[in-house]
Amino acid sequence: MNADATPAVRRTRRRRRSVTQHNAAGWAFTLPMVVLVGLFVAVPVLMALWVSFSDWAGRGSPLAPSVQFVGVRNYDQLLLGGGLATSDLGTSLRNNLWYVIFVVPSQTVISLVLAVMVNRRLMRGKAFFRTAYYFPSVTSSVAITVLWLFLFSATGAINKVLGWVGWHGPNWFQDPSGVMHLLLGKLGVHTPPDALAGHGFLGTSWWQWLAGPSVAMTAFILMAVFTTSGTFMLLFLAALQSISQDIDEAAEVDGASPRQRFRLITVPMLRPTVTTVVTLGLIGCWQVFDQIYTGTQGGPGKTTQTPAYLSYDAAFNNQQWGRGAAVAFVLFAIIVVFTLFQRWLQRERPLPRRLRFYPTGVPR
Amino acid sequence: MNATHVMTRRLGLLAAGFAGLLALAACGSGFSGGGSTSAGGATGGSTAGGGSTAAGGGSLDVLIGSSGDAETNAVDDAVAAWSQQSGTQATVRNASNLVQELSQGFASGQPPDLFYASADQFEGYAANGSLFAYGDQLSAVSDFYPSLVSQFTFDGKLYCAPKDFSTLALIINTDDWTAAGLTDADVPTTWDQLATVAKKLTSNGRVGLAFSGEYARIGAFFAEAGGRMISEDGKTAVVASPENVQALTFVKDQINAGSFAFASAVGAGWGGEAFGTHKSSMTIEGNWIAGAMTHDYPDIKYRVVPLPAGPGGKGTLQFTNCWGIPTDSDQHDAAVSLVEFLTSTEQQLKFAQAFGVMPSVQSAAAGFKEQFPQFAAFVDSAGFAQNVVTAQGSSAVISDFNAQLESLASGDPQAILTSVQTNLQAALDQNRK
Numbered sequence: 001m002n003a004d005a006t007p008a009v010r011r012t013r014r015r016r017r018s019v020t021q022h023n024a025a026g027w028a029f030t031l032p033m034v035v036l037v038g039l040f041v042a043v044p045v046l047m048a049l050w051v052s053f054s055d056w057a058g059r060g061s062p063l064a065p066s067v068q069f070v071g072v073r074n075y076d077q078l079l080l081g082g083g084l085a086t087s088d089l090g091t092s093l094r095n096n097l098w099y100v101i102f103v104v105p106s107q108t109v110i111s112l113v114l115a116v117m118v119n120r121r122l123m124r125g126k127a128f129f130r131t132a133y134y135f136p137s138v139t140s141s142v143a144i145t146v147l148w149l150f151l152f153s154a155t156g157a158i159n160k161v162l163g164w165v166g167w168h169g170p171n172w173f174q175d176p177s178g179v180m181h182l183l184l185g186k187l188g189v190h191t192p193p194d195a196l197a198g199h200g201f202l203g204t205s206w207w208q209w210l211a212g213p214s215v216a217m218t219a220f221i222l223m224a225v226f227t228t229s230g231t232f233m234l235l236f237l238a239a240l241q242s243i244s245q246d247i248d249e250a251a252e253v254d255g256a257s258p259r260q261r262f263r264l265i266t267v268p269m270l271r272p273t274v275t276t277v278v279t280l281g282l283i284g285c286w287q288v289f290d291q292i293y294t295g296t297q298g299g300p301g302k303t304t305q306t307p308a309y310l311s312y313d314a315a316f317n318n319q320q321w322g323r324g325a326a327v328a329f330v331l332f333a334i335i336v337v338f339t340l341f342q343r344w345l346q347r348e349r350p351l352p353r354r355l356r357f358y359p360t361g362v363p364r
Numbered sequence: 365m366n367a368t369h370v371m372t373r374r375l376g377l378l379a380a381g382f383a384g385l386l387a388l389a390a391c392g393s394g395f396s397g398g399g400s401t402s403a404g405g406a407t408g409g410s411t412a413g414g415g416s417t418a419a420g421g422g423s424l425d426v427l428i429g430s431s432g433d434a435e436t437n438a439v440d441d442a443v444a445a446w447s448q449q450s451g452t453q454a455t456v457r458n459a460s461n462l463v464q465e466l467s468q469g470f471a472s473g474q475p476p477d478l479f480y481a482s483a484d485q486f487e488g489y490a491a492n493g494s495l496f497a498y499g500d501q502l503s504a505v506s507d508f509y510p511s512l513v514s515q516f517t518f519d520g521k522l523y524c525a526p527k528d529f530s531t532l533a534l535i536i537n538t539d540d541w542t543a544a545g546l547t548d549a550d551v552p553t554t555w556d557q558l559a560t561v562a563k564k565l566t567s568n569g570r571v572g573l574a575f576s577g578e579y580a581r582i583g584a585f586f587a588e589a590g591g592r593m594i595s596e597d598g599k600t601a602v603v604a605s606p607e608n609v610q611a612l613t614f615v616k617d618q619i620n621a622g623s624f625a626f627a628s629a630v631g632a633g634w635g636g637e638a639f640g641t642h643k644s645s646m647t648i649e650g651n652w653i654a655g656a657m658t659h660d661y662p663d664i665k666y667r668v669v670p671l672p673a674g675p676g677g678k679g680t681l682q683f684t685n686c687w688g689i690p691t692d693s694d695q696h697d698a699a700v701s702l703v704e705f706l707t708s709t710e711q712q713l714k715f716a717q718a719f720g721v722m723p724s725v726q727s728a729a730a731g732f733k734e735q736f737p738q739f740a741a742f743v744d745s746a747g748f749a750q751n752v753v754t755a756q757g758s759s760a761v762i763s764d765f766n767a768q769l770e771s772l773a774s775g776d777p778q779a780i781l782t783s784v785q786t787n788l789q790a791a792l793d794q795n796r797k
Contacts, residue, residue: 319489
């Protein structure tokens with residue numbers, strides 16, 4: 001130690017040294033994770049990003065000198081090319097968008113209702129129901145898909161049950177007709193108006209965008225709701241149990257009916273969890289792949305093709321590696337945009353002063 | 365100064381990351397090479413017992429996409445016999461997803477030394493330089509069916525020896541046939557006759573003819589009408605030709621008349637299932653149907669006849685795959701010698717006996733017909749069979765075509781074929797760039 005250093009300088013030095021030591025220790029402890037994440041997440045993602053801008057044909061390393069940078073060619077063909085690549089992307093986005101529209105709200109509502117039901121103090125066999133509802137979530141999605149293929153076959157259990165109520169069920173996984181088109185057909189609209197048939201987006205006419213999920217996709221929608229509701233029920237259950245019983249009792253003393261207590265107390269207090277569930281649901285729905293890969297491989301009539309499966313198909317089966325990677329990054333952008341939009345929609349809004357005690361409006 | 369420092373450190377980290385990746389990749393292939401099946405281990409043992417050393421300096425890694433145990437064992441035995449003869453060790457691995465494992469091998473620069481290459485993937489592999497063209501080193505190229513050789517020729521060079529092949533033929537349920545009052549004289553040789561017998565066989569919930577609603581079956585009608593998908597020189601898409609429109613219209617009309625149906629429409633996954641579960645009295649399939657009939661539907665009696673001729677004469681489709689040798693393998697000589705062994709007339713007849721494939725060499729045709737007189741129609745169809753479309757980038761076009769075919773009953777044949785023509789031409793143009 002320096003003899004001429006004042007005590008204050010010494011203290012600063014010591015602090016500085018201890019900060020450095022802390023930093024070093026911190027890095028040492030996080031290093032294994034940093035290396036793992038870098039190796040298995042960051043590096044592959046960056047390489048995929050490079051592949052989406054290159055003409056890599058699948059042989060040797062994508063970083064080899066023979067691989068050329070082709071700018072935005074892959075993205076251009078995909079988004080503006082107007083050929084099969086564009087219409088395939090349009091079709092898969094159409095399919096997945098309808099999937100999201102049906103799955104996310106239903107899984108959120110159903111899991112919330114399930115959670116409230118199994119959270120009741122006076123319910124018997126609580127543990128049994130909690131396990132039963134959670135069970136589909138722990139089963140592998142491949143196993144459930146196989147089960148679904150049997151349940152929803154032309155002569156499967158579902159169609160037998162529908163037969164009891166006199167409804168001749170469709171040949172689920174072979175039926176490419178869109179649900180919205182079927183509904184319009186019931187109303188007598190069979191051919192599209194020219195405005196819808198003649199124009200479109202991403203090589204897919206508006207009439208096709210409005211087709212709705214195909215009957216085959218509907219089976220997948222039911223499956224997604226069936227398998228994911230349990231997981232999200234668990235999230236809601238945890239949140240419900242962190243709501244103090246006192247608040248509920250206080251409201252009861254104030255004369256609030258059970259429905260009012262649910263609407264005005266429980267749901268607002270679950271808001272952060274709802275945000276989590278919807279975000280996770282959105283991301284999960286846009287990434288749907290296993291079911292498609294095991295079940296239908298995109299068929300019938302491409303109506304269960306999703307961007308994730310399209311990316312795989314373009315890369316592995318068509319050897320269009322650049323295009324496959326580009327699809328993956330388009331999907332990434334879509335997920336980011338949807339998540340941001342959803343977070344903006346559910347943001348905490350400051351209430352005007354006069355409404356502060358009546359978050360849902362002044363009761364009349 | 366500080367910024368450069370950080371930059372260097374980051375680059376270092378990145379480099380370390382890549383080094384790690386490469387090491388992992390090496391580990392991966394090393395592991396899978398070692399972890400071969402027990403049968404593969406036995407192969408190694410027998411070679412060691414022979415007391416010979418590997419000539420090429422290492423063992424040959426053979427990757428196959430097997431249809432089942434029968435095929436895996438037959439290939440295992442054949443490769444073991446070759447090992448004994450040549451003194452080069454070789455192990456056979458069965459891929460669970462061949463295309464995916466090959467992609468991984470090519471990307472890591474360590475592909476298997478010999479593999480099954482499907483015709484679909486062949487052009488892509490050849491175009492990106494993955495395949496070693498060894499056709500000129502084979503002794504008996506002229507014995508292969510010429511149409512199979514042309515399937516695996518790219519830029520004028522034969523890259524890949526045809527392994528075996530299949531053709532489509534008409535499979536008839538003989539009990540239904542006699543029950544409908546039909547005789548040998550009624551076996552259809554024209555479209556009109558086909559329509560007539562299909563109508564006669566359609567009764568109590570059973571359809572006359574059912575087949576998968578996809579190009580790989582309906583394409584046979586194109587061939588019979590005298591149409592093609594791509595011009596002979598491989599440069600122009602000729603999908604929307606009057607011949608093809610005529611063929612597709614014929615199929616559509618028969619579907620709407622109720623005599624034909626797609627397998628999916630009768631609740632079956634493919635033509636063989638519709639036929640085996642007795643939802644149809646006839647189907648259009650290749651010789652792979654024999655295995656399904658023996659194992660899954662042993663009670664159905666059937667016979668195989670060539671597809672009827674259309675307005676353009678006789679026609680059918682053929683499917684094949686080949687033995688690929690990668691450029692990045694260092695054992696080209698050993699692999700070529702193994703291919704010679706595996707594609708020899710004698711060995712191909714053994715494969716035919718073991719798992720029913722049709723030999724790719726003409727000198728084995730007579731032997732195959734002797735082994736399987738009931739399947740003579742498949743071999744006879746080789747004379748007029750057309751290769752399926754396998755140009756690079758065409759598989760997306762074909763899956764789009766198949767998607768459109770699913771609604772053929774209410775669709776417009778001309779419109780469907782025109783859209784496929786546009787897409788196929790775009791794919792062909794892109795290959796030439």
